[in-house]
Amino acid sequence: MMSVNRYRLKHLAQQGHPGANRVQFLLDRPDRLIGLILIGNNLVNIAASSIATILCIRLFGDAGIVVATFGLTLLVLIFSEVTPKTIAALHPERVAFPSSLLLKPMLTLLYPVVASVNFITNGFMRMLGVNPAAAGSQDALSSDELRSVVNEASSMIPSSHQEMLLSILDLEKVTVEDVMVPRAEIAGIDVQDDVKSMIKQLSQSQHTRLLLYRGEIDDAIGFLHARDIMQLLTKNNQETDKAEIIRSARDIYYIPEGTPLNVQLLKFQRAKERIGLVVDEYGDIQGLVTLEDILEEIVGDFTTSIAPAPSETAQLQADGSVLVEGVANIRDLNKEMNWQLPTDGPKTVSGLIIEQLGDIPQYPLCLRINGHAIEIVESTDSLVKRVRFLAEEQTP
Structure with a gap:
């Protein structure tokens, strides 16, 4: 019994x-x-x-x-x-x-x-x-106990389904900052450009939604949807003015930084939104998050990502070391390389190294973070551009 x-x-x-x-x-x-x-x-x-x-x-x-x-x-x-x-x-x-x-x-x-x-x-x-x-x-069952049940049921659950179930359980531990497109990489259109340039940017972009701003990202006006602009051009026989484009921009949905992904997924659903700007406590824009970004945390990459894929920012070298771009996302690297870099602070490798050193290195040097030996290969006045993660046999 x-x-x-x-x-x-x-x-x-x-x-x-x-x-x-x-x-x-x-x-x-x-x-x-x-x-x-x-x-x-x-x-x-x-x-x-x-x-x-x-x-x-x-x-x-x-x-x-x-x-x-x-x-x-x-x-x-x-x-x-x-x-x-x-x-x-x-x-x-x-x-x-x-x-x-x-x-x-x-x-x-x-x-x-x-x-x-x-x-x-x-x-x-x-x-x-x-x-x-x-x-x-x-x-x-607690979430940790449920995670253990899913792991132990691997023989009865396909590995892809198991990964999705574990990803759902991990949503509460991941915030919008972990998956957002950083402010510097947000694709947008400056309303101060001429109309032809604006339409050209929209038609050539790989994204269906682009941020419309005035001068700089912080002065955001709204999101332009390619479908709305195409309908506007069709209606006006390929001729339209800047005022009509601005009026067609959709309202911006703002997301407080630190919001867990499971909470934001429900908020997107209730508000019937698919995209939003992440802002800090002062209202400054920190990045952009879409519904697809959250879904990809569950099922893996299935759309064209705004940010480069981890394979584009981390290259395995012949000597066993890994050359990593400074802008590489730490969580993505941990998943791809099975590393244990800390994720409770900066989101990029450059930010992590600068935090550890307390300064921006101006010359090549080596350091160790969570057991990983890292060599700084290239840096600028504002960030670390490229680093090398040394293989264990290369570690002194």
Whole structure:
């Protein structure tokens, strides 16, 4: 009974399995089930001990007490304890479901005795701070426990499905800052450009939505959708003015930095939005996040990404080292290379190194971060452009 998988049991009970329903009824109050089984078990054991002692004394005299003690102990261990309980532990459902046919009516028949015993034992347990009635509420799994269940079920779940399930569980640990397109890489159109240049940028862009701004990103006006501009051009016979383009811009949806991805996914759904600008506590634009960015965290890359893929920012060298661009995203590198770089601070390799050193290095040097030996290959006045992650055999 106690070895039955509770979640499979609940599934079978919901499917209307009669044996599962009986077992679930008995396990709802394990104190009563244990009381019933132990009453019968101890009654039989004590009775068997008394009968065996009387028989052995008649057959062997005073030595019959020793014979009865050791003989009955051996019989009980083999045929009443080790063998049946091992079989039941290995095949819990095959034993529990038929056993419930006997145990459930016995519980009804012996309920006064079971209730009396439980009243006394539960009183002692409450004195020890244990509430037997709360046993059924301890079946809920935490996210870490659920993650372990998914990992252990790898033989029954395709690896791609397993990765998606684990990614969903990790959404609450990832924020919009981890997946956003950095401010410097946001594709946009300056409203101060001429109309032809604006339309050309929109038609040649690989993205269907572009940010419309005035002079600089912080002075954002709205998002231009290629479909809206094409409809506008068709309506005006390929001629339109800047005012009409500005009016066609859609309102900007702002996202506070630090928002977990699972929360933002729900917000996108409720607001019926697909794109937004990430802003800090002062309202300054930090980056851009789309619905596709969040979905790719679950299912992997399936669209053309604004940011370069990790394979474009990390190149394996012949000597086993890895040449990495400074703008490479740390989380992407950890996934691709199976590294353990810290992700609770800066999002790029350049930012991580600058934080560790407390300054922007102006010449090549080496450092170690979380066990990774890193050589700075190239840097500028504002950032680290390229680094080399040394292989273990290259580490001094």
